[in-house]
Amino acid sequence: MINPFVPIGASTLAIFAEIGRFSMFAARAVAALFRRPISPANSAANVFRSAIFRCR
Amino acid sequence: MIGLTAVFIGAALALNIYVGGARFNAESFVPNIVVLGITRELGPVLAGLMLAGRVSAGIAAEIGTMRVTEQIDAMTTLSTDPFKFLIAPRVLAAVLTLPVLVAVADIIGVMGGYLVAVNSLDFNGATYLRNTFNFLETQDVVLGLTKAAVFGFIIAVMGAYQGYNSSGGALGVGRATTNAVVGAIVLILAVNYLITAFFVE
Numbered sequence: 285m286i287n288p289f290v291p292i293g294a295s296t297l298a299i300f301a302e303i304g305r306f307s308m309f310a311a312r313a314v315a316a317l318f319r320r321p322i323s324p325a326n327s328a329a330n331v332f333r334s335a336i337f338r339c340r
Numbered sequence: 341m342i343g344l345t346a347v348f349i350g351a352a353l354a355l356n357i358y359v360g361g362a363r364f365n366a367e368s369f370v371p372n373i374v375v376l377g378i379t380r381e382l383g384p385v386l387a388g389l390m391l392a393g394r395v396s397a398g399i400a401a402e403i404g405t406m407r408v409t410e411q412i413d414a415m416t417t418l419s420t421d422p423f424k425f426l427i428a429p430r431v432l433a434a435v436l437t438l439p440v441l442v443a444v445a446d447i448i449g450v451m452g453g454y455l456v457a458v459n460s461l462d463f464n465g466a467t468y469l470r471n472t473f474n475f476l477e478t479q480d481v482v483l484g485l486t487k488a489a490v491f492g493f494i495i496a497v498m499g500a501y502q503g504y505n506s507s508g509g510a511l512g513v514g515r516a517t518t519n520a521v522v523g524a525i526v527l528i529l530a531v532n533y534l535i536t537a538f539f540v541e
Contacts (some may be wrong), residue, residue, distance in 0.1 A: 305501075306497075306498070306501055306523075309497065309500075309501045309504070310493075310497045310501075312423050313423055313427045313428060313431050313496075313497055313500065314431075315423075316421060316423035316424040316427060316428040317428045317431065317432060319421070319424055319428075333419070334417065334418065334419040
């Protein structure tokens with residue numbers, strides 16, 4: 285017979301893991317709010333750098 | 341939609357408080373408790389729940405579709421941060437607009453209580469409004485609007501989170517939408533208690 289604490293513990297762990305993932309996502313969203321806007325020139329340079337990186 | 345919800349809740353609240361107050365001759369407290377209940381609790385929570393059903397689901401479906409059609413992957417390939425261009429504007433919009441909606445819902449809810457009290461319960465209209473405004477304090481409104489801003493954040497982030505992590509085509513987007521609404525509602529109710537406890541202490 286399965287110990288009843290096993291599914292309870294597993295569900296609790298899963299809930300805490302989900303809360304952790306959600307908190308990390310929320311932190312990234314908040315950080316994105318305060319990030320410096322990318323200028324068009326900078327953005328073009330990024331695309332160029334990314335393309336070179338991928339070709340290499 | 342939020343106005344309709346608020347007016348019916350205000351009306352039902354006024355009736356219930358009247359019935360409860362009549363048991364110990366405290367019918368005159370109807371305006372005070374209606375305005376307190378709506379500004380501190382029911383206005384923000386109901387507006388949050390209504391918007392969780394509409395906005396959170398909408399954001400999850402939109403971002404989820406972008407995820408399963410690989411549009412987000414394309415943005416990442418072009419060195420464009422999806423968080424900055426897809427998620428941050430939605431979060432900011434929800435945080436700024438929900439307090440405004442809640443302020444409107446508060447006014448309409450109090451007016452719902454006023455209508456029932458004056459038309460059905462034989463209250464004097466001027467006295468009802470004077471009691472309402474004399475009883476209301478700034479901290480009640482501040483608490484309600486603070487809750488609204490936090491709920492707006494939860495609604496937008498939960499929708500974006502579920503949509504961003506969706507997978508498995510149209511089925512996955514549907515699942516993400518359902519999860520976003522359920523998650524946002526549960527989180528709103530839990531955070532509502534925590535904020536209330538924080539402000540009361």
